[in-house]
Amino acid sequence: MTHQAHTAHGELPGKPTAASRTTLSHIMTASDTNLLGTVHGGVIMKLADDAAGAVAGRHSEGPAVTASMDEMVFLEPVRVGDLVHVKAQVNWTGRTSMEVGVRVLAERWNESTPATQVGSAYLVFAAIDENGKPRSVPPVIPETDADRRRYQEAQIRRTHRLARRRAIKELRATRSAG
Numbered sequence: 001m002t003h004q005a006h007t008a009h010g011e012l013p014g015k016p017t018a019a020s021r022t023t024l025s026h027i028m029t030a031s032d033t034n035l036l037g038t039v040h041g042g043v044i045m046k047l048a049d050d051a052a053g054a055v056a057g058r059h060s061e062g063p064a065v066t067a068s069m070d071e072m073v074f075l076e077p078v079r080v081g082d083l084v085h086v087k088a089q090v091n092w093t094g095r096t097s098m099e100v101g102v103r104v105l106a107e108r109w110n111e112s113t114p115a116t117q118v119g120s121a122y123l124v125f126a127a128i129d130e131n132g133k134p135r136s137v138p139p140v141i142p143e144t145d146a147d148r149r150r151y152q153e154a155q156i157r158r159t160h161r162l163a164r165r166r167a168i169k170e171l172r173a174t175r176s177a178g
Contacts, residue, residue: 011095014139017147020058021089024051027109028082039078044104048072048121051086052100056125059090059098060137064125067097070157072121082106085115091147092154096134097126099154122157 026047034040049066056064078084085105092099104119129135142148 012138014141016141024086047086048102051088052123055088060127064127067124067126070122076118083109090140091150093140
């Protein structure tokens with residue numbers, strides 16, 4: 001995938017994956033807990049959305065809103081006192097939307113042990129203008145083999161999202177017609 005290929009149709013110039021990649025870190029406190037005494041999944045989801053939103057805004061150079069969150073996976077519980085790191089990057093871009101991949105890691109705030117992956121998610125953001133209407137986003141230019149793999153996987157997820165949406169619309173149309 002080359003910069004030239006992205007701009008062939010008069011699109012915005014592409015931006016490398018690293019240009020908007022970010023990490024958001026937050027220490028978990030008692031106010032973040034659920035009834036089981038671990039950090040509430042919604043707190044982790046908000047951190048994922050915050051980090052992904054920052055990446056989407058950076059990449060698109062303006063406002064971007066969450067359109068969907070796919071495959072939020074919780075691998076391990078997060079505890080009070082954990083330092084959570086949410087790493088996010090643009091995996092794929094369309095004309096006005098982009099998929100942001102998020103990895104959530106946690107480590108004890110007072111220990112020197114390596115961080116452990118505790119979750120992951122894929123979020124789709126739509127870039128909007130000052131009137132809330134969709135606006136074009138720069139293509140993402142994958143830089144590494146891992147970036148290229150993520151780009152291809154994101155295209156598969158997009159195909160599945162669109163097929164699922166189409167199938168649900170068709171089902172609802174036949175139900176309301178009958």
